Amino acid sequence: MSSPTGPDQRPFPPGEYGVVVVGSGPGGLQVSYYLSRLGIDHAVISADPAPGGMFRQFPFFQRLLSWTKPHTAFAHRSREYERYDFNSLVAFEPENRALMPDLMDGSSEFPSRAEMEAGMVEFVRRTGLAIRYQTPWLSTSREGELFVLHTPDGDYRTRVPVFAVGAAEPLLPDDIPGIEHASHYVATRDARTYAGARLFIMGKANSGFELASGLLQWASPIILASPRPAQLSVNLHSLGGVRARYVQPWEDAELGGGVFILDASIERLERHADGIAVHTRRSQDSEPFVVEADEVIAATGFSAPLRDLPELGVATFGRSGLPTMTDHFESATVPGVFFAGTITQGVSGLKKFGIPANSGAVHGHRYNGRLAVDEIAARFFGIDRPRPELDPGSVVERLLTSASTAPELWHQKSYLAHAVSRDADGVLRDEGIVSLAAYVDEAGPDGVAITVETDDRGSIHPAVYVRRRGRVDADAVLDEAPLTEYRTTAHRNQLEVLLGDVLR
Numbered sequence: 001m002s003s004p005t006g007p008d009q010r011p012f013p014p015g016e017y018g019v020v021v022v023g024s025g026p027g028g029l030q031v032s033y034y035l036s037r038l039g040i041d042h043a044v045i046s047a048d049p050a051p052g053g054m055f056r057q058f059p060f061f062q063r064l065l066s067w068t069k070p071h072t073a074f075a076h077r078s079r080e081y082e083r084y085d086f087n088s089l090v091a092f093e094p095e096n097r098a099l100m101p102d103l104m105d106g107s108s109e110f111p112s113r114a115e116m117e118a119g120m121v122e123f124v125r126r127t128g129l130a131i132r133y134q135t136p137w138l139s140t141s142r143e144g145e146l147f148v149l150h151t152p153d154g155d156y157r158t159r160v161p162v163f164a165v166g167a168a169e170p171l172l173p174d175d176i177p178g179i180e181h182a183s184h185y186v187a188t189r190d191a192r193t194y195a196g197a198r199l200f201i202m203g204k205a206n207s208g209f210e211l212a213s214g215l216l217q218w219a220s221p222i223i224l225a226s227p228r229p230a231q232l233s234v235n236l237h238s239l240g241g242v243r244a245r246y247v248q249p250w251e252d253a254e255l256g257g258g259v260f261i262l263d264a265s266i267e268r269l270e271r272h273a274d275g276i277a278v279h280t281r282r283s284q285d286s287e288p289f290v291v292e293a294d295e296v297i298a299a300t301g302f303s304a305p306l307r308d309l310p311e312l313g314v315a316t317f318g319r320s321g322l323p324t325m326t327d328h329f330e331s332a333t334v335p336g337v338f339f340a341g342t343i344t345q346g347v348s349g350l351k352k353f354g355i356p357a358n359s360g361a362v363h364g365h366r367y368n369g370r371l372a373v374d375e376i377a378a379r380f381f382g383i384d385r386p387r388p389e390l391d392p393g394s395v396v397e398r399l400l401t402s403a404s405t406a407p408e409l410w411h412q413k414s415y416l417a418h419a420v421s422r423d424a425d426g427v428l429r430d431e432g433i434v435s436l437a438a439y440v441d442e443a444g445p446d447g448v449a450i451t452v453e454t455d456d457r458g459s460i461h462p463a464v465y466v467r468r469r470g471r472v473d474a475d476a477v478l479d480e481a482p483l484t485e486y487r488t489t490a491h492r493n494q495l496e497v498l499l500g501d502v503l504r
Contacts, residue, residue, distance in 0.1 A: 011130040012043035014154025019376060020045065022137045022149065023164035025053020026120060026362045027341015027369060030089050031162055032129050034373035037092060038383055043156060044129070045149070047136035051124045052117040053341075054168050057186075059210060064116055065243045066361055067109040068100045076101055082407030086363035087111055089123045090407075096126050110245065137165075139308050147336065160376055164340035167320055167360070169305040172298055173202075178269030181276050182296040185211065194219045200278050200291055202266055203299035204230035209246035211297055212259060216249060223291055224249070225262040227283050237458040238355040264289060269296060304343050309334075322346035327438035328375040329368055338376060344368045349415040349437045353456040357415040367408045367416060371435055387421075387429040395420055395428060395503055396495050399450045403462040403478075403486045408433045414453040414463065420503065421447035421467075428503055436465070443470045446502055450495075453477070462486055464498050474498070 019035055021028050024046035035042045048056065059065075066086035074080040077094035088100040100119045104111050111119070124131065132153075139150045140161075149156040170184040185207050191214055199219035201208045204226045212222050224230070231241040232250070242250070252259040264280035267288075271277075278291040303321045310316055315324045315333040323339055324332040325347050331337040339346075345360040347368075358364030377383035390398070402409060402418040409416060419431035419439055431447070439449045449465045461480040465472050478486060478494050 010132050010135075012045065012132040012156075014151070014156055015043075016146070016157040017041055017043040018158065018381065019043075019160045019162060020147075020149055020156045020158040021162045021164060021340070022046070023053065023166065023341065024048050024051045024120075024131045024133065025055070025164060025166055025341055026089055027166070027343070027365055028053070028131075028162075028164035029120060029123060029129060030366050030369040031164060031340045031373055032131070033089065033091065033123075033127055034370055035376075036127075036129065038373065038377050038381075040373075040377060040381055040383070043158075044131045045135040045137060045151060045156065046131050046133050049133050051120040051131065053120070054166055055113055055116040055120065057113075059113060062113045063108060063110045063245075064113070065110070065206065065245055066363060068104065068111055069109050070101045070104065070106065079407060080405045083405065083410045086361070086411070087116060088119060089362070090366050091123075091127060093127075096123070099123055099126065137163075137307070140312055142312065145336075160336055160338060160380055162338045162340050162372070162376075163306070163309070163343065165305050165343070167302050167304045167322065167342045167345070169303045171301045171303045171319065173266075173300055176266055176268060178271070179298070181269045181271045182298045185297060185299045188297060191215055191218050194295065196220070197294040198275065198292060199223070200225070200276070200293035200296045201299055202226070202296065203301070204228075204242070204261065205299065205301070206243055206246060207301075208299035209242050209249055211299055212249035213246045216252065216259070219295070220258045221260060222249065222258065223260045223262060223293070225264045225266060225278075225280060225291075227263065227265045229263050230261060236355070237353075237454045237456070239358055239361070240356045262289075262291075309337070312337075317346070327435040327441070329372040330375065336380075338372050340369050340372055341365050344372075347437075349435070350440065352414045352453055355414065355454060358411055358413075359415075363411045364415075367412060367433065370433070371416075385432060387431060390420060390428040390430050392428055392503060395448075396492055396499070397487065398430070399448070399464075400462070400487045400491055400495065403450050403452055404484065406433070409450075409452045413460075414451055417449035417451040417465070419447055419449040421445040422503055439467070440465060440472045440475075446470070448499055448502060460484060462491075464495065466498060466500075466502055468502055
């Protein structure tokens with residue numbers, strides 16, 4: 001889609017647009033891509049000088065947590081390959097898919113930070129997206145039905161702003177005396193400057209273990225502390241725990257190699273001549289315990305930089321200040337304000353077995369962006385999602401194929417689903433990928449939705465939700481399969497029984 005240019009020849013000069021997207025990280029780029037393919041007038045503005053968002057700086061120790069496998073049973077440009085490529089943005093055109101494998105040097109299936117940034121740049125180049133860089137969103141106001149985004153270059157007016165500003169504002173606890181003696185994760189220095197240091201890390205989530213992994217050969221001892229026990233992703237059967245990439249410090253602690261993992265609350269920090277005294281209280285017995293350290297790094301998380309949106313009525317929740325949203329990623333309190341990217345982790349979905357969605361990462365939120373754009377397109381621009389007519393005899397195979405291969409279902413288990421509906425005249429329609437929570441909670445035509453879920457035992461299997469008389473009245477699971485291939489006679493028979501006459 002061509003873009004207007006101003007006197008400085010940058011795209012999207014201040015003015016009025018159908019949609020204004022804020023942010024040029026993966027969330028903003030993915031939304032702009034979907035909008036452009038629907039022909040929806042929109043502008044993209046970004047404070048950054050180039051695409052990439054947080055990947056222009058983080059992760060600090062360079063390699064990502066998520067993998068892109070260069071060699072699989074599927075061709076790189078196929079949709080099936082997306083299941084094995086966590087890091088590429090997605091596209092309708094095969095030539096614009098799976099850009100990451102060609103940019104990686106082959107030394108690891110985990111791309112480097114620089115490779116990930118290069119992937120964002122290449123996606124913009126290949127898909128022809130336009131972004132107005134170095135144009136930070138400063139504040140927001142209302143003019144009737146329009147939202148006005150104020151920037152140093154001028155004002156942007158729109159009915160629909162989409163904020164893809166990440167959740168990467170450093171968050172330090174404000175209730176710990178002496179917290180000023182700690183530096184936040186974002187201020188971590190070159191690893192060699194920690195040589196021989198006694199290091200105390202506040203926090204036992206992925207960022208804390210990333211620091212411990214990166215500094216393992218430099219600092220000693222390394223103490224990681226937080227009130228609750230750390231949990232591993234392999235034990236939780238989800239990405240909600242510490243990832244396997246960062247387990248080395250855990251093993252070191254188990255073998256007595258100089259890493260210590262404490263369950264303790266941090267009560268205060270005191271600087272003295274020999275370093276920093278970290279006063280803690282142990283979780284198991286409430287006894288005080290003091291750790292002497294040379295450096296304290298707070299891996300205490302991040303918040304969403306929403307600026308003045310709460311003053312306009314956007315409700316938030318939790319320490320990270322994430323906005324409360326509908327299942328379509330719209331503000332629950334200010335209609336018309338949408339969110340994209342890592343912020344969409346604020347929509348929890350059904351959270352079956354306590355397993356969270358993967359919306360905080362590219363491989364999850366790249367699909368959330370499609371749902372948000374579909375909602376925007378239908379409500380504000382009269383562009384409805386295609387609903388192809390289906391042959392009744394193809395439905396079972398279509399759904400089992402999705403359960404076996406659809407990347408949306410595998411990357412967002414128990415969160416996204418493939419739905420089929422029946423019109424009042426009996427015509428079957430392919431609804432495509434939908435929010436599972438919305439499908440379950442909202443009224444709609446009779447039909448079925450299939451998703452993939454992992455239960456609390458780690459079993460992976462399809463889950464089927466049947467809607468009758470406008471509401472989901474039954475759900476059931478199909479048998480697991482050793483190699484997660486569900487297009488078998490047994491699974492076909494199971495699904496046909498579950499559907500009964502709902503699609504006949």
